[in-house]
Amino acid sequence: MGTRFESVQSVREGLRAENYLADEGIAGVVFLADRLGKPVLVEGPAGTGKTQLAKSVAEMLGARLIRLQCYEGLDESKALYEWNYKKQLLRIQADKSSDSWSDVHDDIFSDEFLLTRPLLEAITAEDPVVLLIDEVDRVEVETEALLLEILSEYQVSIPELGTITAKQIPLVFLTSNNTRELSEALKRRCLFLHVDYPELEREKQIVMTRVPDVTENMADQIARIVRSLRQLDLKKAPSVSETIDWARTLVLLGVQNIDAQQAKETLHVLLKYQTDIAKAAKELSVEAKK
């Protein structure tokens, strides 16, 4: 199969067309993922656009996004495949008389009775797909092992059917909020990408692309205030998505030039803990006076 991207630059431009501003690192890793045929493990603080990256890449390629949301207690019948018991039962009862046992046995364990779940669906798909395994750190360590075969070989072994190999290698993104250390085995199979809070300039650009009505001056102010806030010792630093929400709020309120008062009144969009809000309000207005 051919490669999807020409160069790192083309990845970057493609993503930009989808309103996702990737920096050199993000674009580089996506490019490599395609060339090496390896999944990407995206890690970073919440709300920095990890999931959005997968979505944007899918949009850019015109591919279908298959999403597997991980949670505690996820098992193979939800992630990989499941036998359609009811249908199997019907099949057995439908012609009780005619078929011999072995025929039925072979019959009920065939493709027809297999319910595909996201992982199997991704590798059996004919059309281009992007597989997103979201918040992989939420599953138990034991369940992680489920992913290993599909991530390294792009195949799924079903005892009754044999091994199903991918018709095409999909782009795979795994996201993690880093609530626990992922196993070495999983990490080894992936390219690692850490997405952090963007730098000032990029954040400004992001605000400008995602909130079309904002003026450049405003975007600049917003980005700078957010950066100052992130330097404080907060429980939860404002994320990029919160920055965008804040920009939208300010635009809706018709603010042209942010002053301390307005910033204070709308801080609750940006920060989600009362103690944080109090701290930030204090810092923004009082600190500089002395």
Next chain:
Amino acid sequence: MIDLLAGFVVELRNAGIPVSLTENLDAMEAIQHIPIEDRDAFKYALGATMVKNNSHWRAFETVFEVYFSLRGPEYKLVDGDESELDEMWREMQEQQQGQGEGKGAGGGGMEALTPEEMMNLLMKALMKGDQGMMRALAKQSVQRFAGMEPGRPVGGTYYLYRTLRNLDLEGMLEKLMEASRQEVGGELTPLEERLEKDEYDSRIDQFKKEIEAEIRRRLVADRGAEAMAKTLRKPLPEDVEFMHASRDEMQNLKKSLYPLTRKLAARLARKRRHGRKGPLDFRNTVRHSLSYGGVPADPKFKYPRPAKPELMVIADISGSVAAFARFTLMLVYAIQGQFSKVRSFVFIDGLDEVTEYFKGVEDISEAIHRVNTEADVVWVDGHSDYGHAFEVFWDKYGKDVGPKTTVLLLGDARNNYHASQAWVVKNIRQKARHVYWLNPEPRSYWNTGDSIVGDYGTHTDGVYECRNLRQLEAFVEKLA
């Protein structure tokens, strides 16, 4: 190229970053797809394939800088940048026509600049945020102030210090703020002032990094990559010793402690829930068998419900282990939700309960501040006296130690030659479920000088060396 990369990998491993063979192969493959002259892309290709933990990224960056510093385009920048700089400089000269033409016509590049002129240039560059200019100035100031001599066996920090001392960046910040105030023409609002300050702060930081990078480049050129990598090798965050952490490392530790505690909490919760099936639950099975006409087709099992342990933490917060105690207090705070009961005590030569300080306080640093200022821990002279502290504990709180209690003792057991009163620990152990001792000192220092950890240790379920995050993590996992 292969040789170079092999050396690079060896150095990464020496720095403590685990790079497996497959990762190494991946990296080899990755760089074939990357235009080799694109330094950033090259770096990210190596990083994505070999570094799988974000806290290792800094170490990786250092090694990368050392190994590939002479090969990057920055090194060739010298010519290009100088001319740009000259231009700017000439511009400045033209502005200061009062000073006469003789000097302006000279135009002899940066070496001719007086320190004042250089400071002006630097200020301009910082105000504009001009990257190229800042880099060139960093180069110039290192050349000028660091006084680097080939073969001189001093570390990079020495040169860094010398350079920064001459540049007076603190004063520069003031000047920049003044300048921007004038630009607006009068007063800035507090908000604006704050933002400007942060802006300049970050630019100055960037400038400092440029200087550091420049010094590193020069050192590598002088000594060679292997030797340099060795001197620059810093422990990874999880290997930094609590007792000897520098201020920078402390900050980093604090940052990585929060995710660690969250991780530990998650793991504890999972482990406690994970104790799969217990014995057959007869009643439940019979109840469910009714829907199968009395056939027990669906056996039910009892799920074990592990008792939530109680935890008592007794921590030494005297000067010698202060840094360590701070971390353990934070850890206690994090574990508090996981155990049904956590009680914490601190002592120096007296002992006081500090559980209340942690309750309902959302800001951990505030709680620690209160512990350090309000807790009544000094009895006579404020030098550690484990014996007396334990006695007080036994008198006041000994009755609260029960069969569900796990007691955690933290300290270096440096008792200043006071009586050990080890019988207290013995008594505690008889009543409690477990007694563990965490010692932040290296094992080889134990029982030397006034350390009597052995005396206490014999009465505990185990004494553990706990010098860094890695060991702490290993211990808590065991505890769960």
